Amino acid sequence: MPPTLIPRSGRLSIIVSCAFLSLLAGPSDARAEALHDIGPAEYVADLLIAEPEGEAVVIGDMLAGTHDLEDTADHVRDLFSDLGVPFHVYASPSMPYTYEGRAFLSEVAERVGADGLYVHIADGSPRVRTVAVGVDTPVEDVDGLVGARARGEEHSSIETIAEIYVETLLDPALEEWAENPWHVPPRDPLDEEGGDRSSSGLLDPDRPGASADAGLLVGTVGGALIILAVVRVRVLRRRYRASKEDLPGTGAVVGAVAVAAVLAIGAGAATSGAVLGRSENPASVRRLSSPPHVTSTERIDRIVEGWGDTPLYVDPHVRGDRIGLTRIGAGLEEGTVPVRAALVVQHGSDESAGVPDVLAYALAHTYGEEGVYVVLDVIGGRVGTAFVGARPTGEGFDWSPPRPSDPDGVALAESLHGLADAFGDTVPDPTVEPRVPPEVEERIARSPDVPRGPGPGFLSDGLLPGLFVVGPLLGAALSAAHLFGTRLVRRAVPIRGRRLRAQAEREARRMLEDLERVPNRTPGLSEATAEADVALAALHGDPDDLDLLGVIVLARRARGRLSGTVSRPSVCMLDPLHGPAEGRGRPRHTRRRIPLCAECLRLPEEERVPLLLRIGSRIVFHGTAERVWGRTWYGTREVLERHMVEEERVAR
Template sequence: MARMRPFNGAAAVLLAALVTLLAPGAPAAHADGPGTDRTPAAFFAERLTEDPEGSAVYVSDALAGAYDTEALDAELHRVFDRLDVPYYVVAAPSPSSYSASEAPVSALMDRVGEDGLYVLISPGPGMVEASARGVDLPAKEAARKILYDTDVRSDPGIDEVARAFTAELTDSAVARQGADPNQDRPRTEEPWEFLPSALNPGRSTGAGNLGLLCGALGSTAGLLLLGFAVRRSGRKKERPAPRGKKKRPLPLRAAAVVAGAPLPVVGAVAAMVLPVAGGAVLTHAVGDDVTAYETARLKQAGEGVRRGEDERFLSEPPYVRDTSRVERIAAGLEKSGFYLDPMAASALAPDEEEDLAERAAGAGVPVRMAVVPMDTADESGGDPEILAHALHSVAGEDAVYIVAAAGKGGYGVQAVPFGAGPDEYDLRDRMDRELGEGAEASTAEALGAMLTAVEQGDPDGSETFPPPEPYLPDPPDPEQGRPYMADYFGDGAAPGFVLLGPLLIALIGAAWWALDRFAPFPVRRTGGLTARDVPAGADLGDPDAPRRPGRAVLNRMFDRECAELKKAVEEVGEGHRRYPEAMSALDAALLLAEEEHDELDLVGLVVLLRTARGRLRGTPAADRPVCGINPLHGPAQGRGRGRAPSAFCPACARLTPKERAERVLRVRVDGAVLPHTEADRFWAATGYGADGTDLADEVRSRLGVR
């Protein structure tokens, strides 16, 4: 077999030229070398090998913004050591930030291939994915259960989630019941969470909404009670004015009521004040509790493994406090102008990666491009612009720094030029035009569009200005943004009391007027009394009887008058001279009640029964005609100033013609509501018996009964 000879000088030169032709662009850099396995699971499995088998924990440096990664690593070891089973735990951003298709825990278990508990914990409440192989632990059930029913607070740390998860693992009920979201367990909630969100003063608009509601309720209730007091007192204390004399104006009557009825006025004022005061007390209490809660939460966040919000950013370069991941990315960019984070490798296909790396190397200006997972827990707070500034500060090299959040498309790509290339706003505008408005682009398409924008250069040849400093989030202040008392009164109670309450009163009044004017059923009484207040047997009428009583009220009047007449008949006995007349009236009334009848018939029967009862008991007024305005008012007042009998009861006689017209009884006859005098019936034609007609005989005659 011939021995292979070493390359001579000419062969070496030819080989170098061939390599140069085949690879014109620099290859992309990876944190763990190019390799052929580009999945996050492979990356996690490799990192877990750095710990002893069966007690392995990997904490991603993409969490270095919100956590002390070394302290978190030690805490996770301590928590899972207590289970006394092999475990492989990864703490990393949510898989949605770096993997669109892979199930990391299942793939990780296949990669490692050992028995044990496999767990992926991400920032957020209940963000646990777990599985077990060869160990008797309900991993999946516990992970699902902690999502629905956990003792941790609404914004837990990864260490808190880990402790709650291991507690669920050791709970025998989990294995028996599985993940039952309806099982009651104690929870640590934010204060006053039972209040509706829109009315919770601890929320962004809750104080203003609560103030608006309380102000409107107080104003409406107070004005309604005050109006009711004015109306009632005015009716009781001011009898109808003599004919031709006008009533006192409403303001004077209201003033008289206020002066003469302190209790109703005090009640109205209390109704106005109490809702507003109660809402103010609630707002103050909620504000104090929420402030205390937020202060305690921030203090807890700054203790132990979790960094406080005020510890994450600096006011000067590199702008981030923890640069561990920034240094790793910068080291990769030093080898090549393109860096693909191994956790984000699935965001680009191999050919897309090679094409982007080649274009970045030949862009005409220095370009440094990184594709990484971005999360609010990372050192940059999930902001690619802050990461670009940090990379420039750590690398110390001017270039166009392009940072892409894996899987976020055009929204996750940010370019910041440092001493090279067009202005960053021009780059963003060009990229958007290249992608097309409203288009959903992949990470590769968005980066390609940004590189096109960089390759176009600066056609105007204008000077490239230094990029502005990145926008850094302000440290949280528990007092800042809390609505509390100023918003309760200024945005809520004041406009609710002054504007909304009177508007509601106006709407209620308009609805009441419309119902009273157009409704086919009775809405109010002229005398200010309800139907059930109408006396039945105390006398022969009621001057405050309803103007529009309705069938239900008339039926109750009829029933009571029947009962009163029966009682009077039993009291006097059959020997009374008016006994036959009373029994005739009662018999006729009951006969008509059994047949078809309307509201006017009921009015006539009430008059018939009252007249019979009055005559049976010897009441002189029973022989007088009934009031022509409303027969339910009772007998007319006898003779007026002249010799002719008056057609009005005493109350109606004192009214002006206009006021009498407003009190005329209205009944429904043949489907129409009309004044009782306009109905073509024998009741009104005979003056309800005033012309001497025997109403009982007339009723029987109309029914064909003798």
């Protein structure tokens, strides 16, 4: 396995953590030390073990600021269920210095002790890591192929990367890609052209003119919807008038107007920055307005629970030597004011947006006892504090870890020793309450819950021109293109043979299953058996597209006889795939009346276009009298027997 590259800042932070712990450590009780000796792999393994067996998905709590952890886990679990093998999926922020690729996963798998796929997904990164235990993967380099398919997905969500992962493993071209990994196509052609699907520049709330442009977009969509709905209602009226039935309401127009209004209101809020361009999860960010002003308390509760054993909590994600932690915790209680410290790894996607002061405030509010609350971000080298019933004297608390030029030195450890000295001047003061960090107010101010009105130009320069000019023109053009395009396609384009074959095989299989399941005295069994015999003879005799269509019709009719749902054996002769006929009518360009389904009966005669098939090099009407299927109307106008199909096949 290639060596894991740890960024300079990551190495520095790890050294900081180790130096801090080793400097202050001393002899301690082994059992107490074991309480802190939990690393990333053991912690993640314990979380996966607590999940449903074979369907374990854990979304790390450091993603609580940008994801609904439970909903995301359910979505990822649904995606991976399609693989048909046990799976253990862990998602986290992209932190290679904490999760060392397959080495981390291998240790997790060893601790879990169950077979299956072990997958690590890093949020915002197209790279995944996989370790297979007791199961075979279709190809060896699964991660490389998934990474190639996910090109251009650098800012995509966990769900998107999980979807690409599953799609890649289930793709029929997987083995071909494995043989030629340099030519694996990305999931979306836009990626090859440098397309950016992460955001919409048109609706960027900070761009000049964005409000007017968004209004134009919404007005255009709304106007087009209204015109499309009006045209649709007129078409339906013609169809129902032709079939002498009543039109069931004109709610489509009302619905289109309502949709246009909703879009206008929604986009107006979006352009003001209320919705777009925000990273927080809307379901979680609503909690910011009340203490402890974080989107999730999962990690808060874990730290508070850890303080029940010692005032020093070391997060499982923190790497480094943990010897001497009990002695360190005891030292924090020796001052005039108790100190509670937490060594953590923070990220911009966590519940406190990666700000140590916010986490310290949340801990102080949740724990509720007087003292000093200190949060050390060992990766970022930052510190956050909160005071409850205590205040610093003298010049106050002003400390930050320096960045030494020599990362292998001990200068940072010495400065951490200075951090302990900084609390010596802290004295009790019952009037002191924890101060809400300014970052909390900024986060609340930009959250989606703060109401805003549409920006300037949204209505006059955007919505109205789009709604009354551009939208109606676009709707009329789309309606015309749809009506004429549909007629041209139905007149000239035959149904695909590959689709017919798959459908015929599926219907035949279901027919056989029904025949095996029903009792011998089932009404209609003899007729269904005869039709099944003809259908199977056609299916197994080198069928063309018309034979396949006949198989579908006979198989459906046989199943209907067995279930007692066939009241009329005749089929729609305009398009047999429509199902049973409900009456007779004339198709376009002919005087002969043929059986038609209810939908075709509603159509005006000029819109009753028959189904076309490709037979050899010709495109013909499915009901052509040259074939036994058309002459017998698929066995409803004349008895259709097996020998008739076989003789016709020999003659061809």
